[in-house]
Amino acid sequence: MRKVRTTTVEIIWRSAIAIFLLGISVVVIVPLLNLLALSLSDPARVSEVRGLTIVPKGLSLINYRVLAANPLFVRSIMNSVYITFVGTALNLLVTAMAAFAMTRPRLPFKRFFQVLIVVVMIFEPGLIPEYLVVKKIGLMGSLWAVILYKSVNVYYLIIMMRYFEEIPSSFIEAAQVDGASYMKILAKIVLPLSKPALATLGLFYGVFHWNEYFRASIYLTDPNKYPLQLILRQFVVLDDTASLIGSGALFSYDEAARLSYDALQASTIIVAMLPVLVIYPLILKYYARGVMEGGVKE
C-alpha cells in the first residue's frame, strides 16, 4: 500500500521536473528558432513574425541571397574560415609539441618551464602592453595578429600534458632504443595515440577562433580582413546598417527597400552560428562525454 503511494508521488514529482526542464530547453531554443523563422520569412509577411514565432511566415531565401551578394560579408566568411583553420592547426601543433616536451623526463630546465606556465596562467598582462608589443613586432593590420593570439591556451596545454602522461613510457623508450628522434616519436607514436585529445582540443580551439572578434577589432584596420563575428557586431550589436547594405549593389533599390533590417540581421546571426551548430554533435560526442566521465578538468 505504502509502496504504491510513493511510486505515484514519484511519478508526479518526476513529471513535474521533466516539464520544468523542458521549459528551460524551450527558453533556450525559442529565441534562436525565432531568428531562424524571421530570416526565412517572406519579406512581404515579415511584419507578421512576432517575438515568439518559430515557424517562418511564407518561405524566402532573399535575406541569404542579399548577404551572399555582399562582397564584404562573403569576404568576412572566408577570413573567418581561414583564421579558424590556420589558427586551429597551429594551436594543435604548438600545444602538442610543447606538451610532449614538457612531459619528457629529459627536458632541461623543466622546473623553470613549469613555473613559466603557472606565471602565464595567473599573471594577466594589460591590454595596452599587449597591443604595443603586437604593434612593435609589425603584426598590426595583419591576420596573423589575430591567428597568433592564444597560440597556446595554457589550460589546454595542461590537459594535453595530462593526456600524454597516460601514454605508457615503455612505448617511447622502446622507440628510443631503436634510435628514433623525439620528433619522430611525437609524430609516429604519441600523436596517433592521442586522437581523442586532439579532436577535443581542436574543436575547442576551433570554436574559439570562429567566435573571436575582439582582437580582430583592435588589430585589423582593413574591413576586407574582418572576420564574420566583427561584421556581425557592427551590423547587429552596433546597428550599423549602412556599412553592410550600402555596398550590396547587386540588388535594386526597390528590393533593398522592402527588406527588413531585422530579418537581415537575423540571417547574419544564423550564418555566424551555423558552423558551431554543424560541429556541435562532435563536441557533445568528444567533450561532454569526457566531462561526464570525469576525465577532463575544466
Next chain:
Amino acid sequence: MSGINAPARTLTARRPGTGLRKQEWSLLLLLAPALVYFLVYHIVPLFGMVMAFQDFRIIGKSPFVGLKHFKALFSSPSFMQVLANTLIISFMKIVLFFPLPIAFALMLNEVRGSFMRKFIQSTTYLPHFLSWVVIAGVWIAFLSPSTGGMNQLRGIFGLPAIDYMTDKGSIRWVLFASETWRSLGWDSIIYMAALASISPSLYESADLDGAGPLQKMRFITLPELTSTMVTVFILNMGFFLNAGFDQVFNMMNDSVISVVDILDTYVYRIGLLNMQYSISTAASLFKGVIGLVLILAAHKGSLKVTGKGMW
C-alpha cells in the same frame, strides 16, 4: 609529476659539465614555438606594465611618475563607479548564479528516459559555444520593445513594453539572465559528473530505511556534492574582477554605460579609444594585482578544502 622527473634511463643521463646533449636540444626545439608565443604575448607585455608608473611616450624615454596614475584613478568618481559596477555584476554572476546549475543538475538527475535527458542536455549546453556577439544579437532581438518575444509575453498579460537594453534598472538583470541562459546547462555538467559518482548503494539502503526523495536529497545527495560546490565557488571567486568583458562589451550602450561599465571595458575605452595608455595600464595593473591575490587565495582555499589546487 615527481615520478616523471625521475630519470627513466641512466644511459642517457647527462654527465656534469658536458653541456646539453643533442636530444635535450631537440626537446627545447619542440618547446620553442610555445616559448616564443608566451614571451611575445605574455611575458614582454607583463614587463610593459611598468608604464603604469610612467608617462608613456611612443617616441623617446617615458619619465617615471610614481603613483600619479593610481592617484588619478582613485580620485576619479567614474573609476569608483566602474569598480562598484564590477563588484555588483560579479556578485550577481558568481554568487546569485551559483545555486542555479546545482539545482539544474539535481533536477536533471531525476529525469528518467535517456532521450528526454539528452534533449535537455543538448539544448541547454548549446549557448555555451555561441560567441557573445551572437548572444548579444539574440538577446537584443528577444528584448526588443517592438518585436521581441519578451515584450510579446508582457503584452499577453496586458503589461506595457519595456526597452530592457536601454533601461538602467534592467540592464544588470539582462546580464544576469543572459549569463544564466548561456551557462546554466554547461555549468551543471561538473555537478552531473559528481552525481554520477555517488554510489547507488547509498540510495538503496536509504530506500530500505523508507527515506523519501527529499530526505535522500538532504542526507545523501547534497553532502556528496559539497566538495564540488566548494571547489567551483572558490575557483570562481578567483576571477571576481573579470565580470565578463565580452558580455558587457557587446550588451552595453550609451544609455546604460554608467551602470554596466566594468574594469575591463574601462581599460579598453580609456586605453584604446582615448589613447591614455598609462592610466589604462594602471587600471589593468590594479585589477591584475587584486586578481592575483584572489587567485592565490582561491588556490590555497581549494587545496585546503579538496586537496586539489588550480595548477
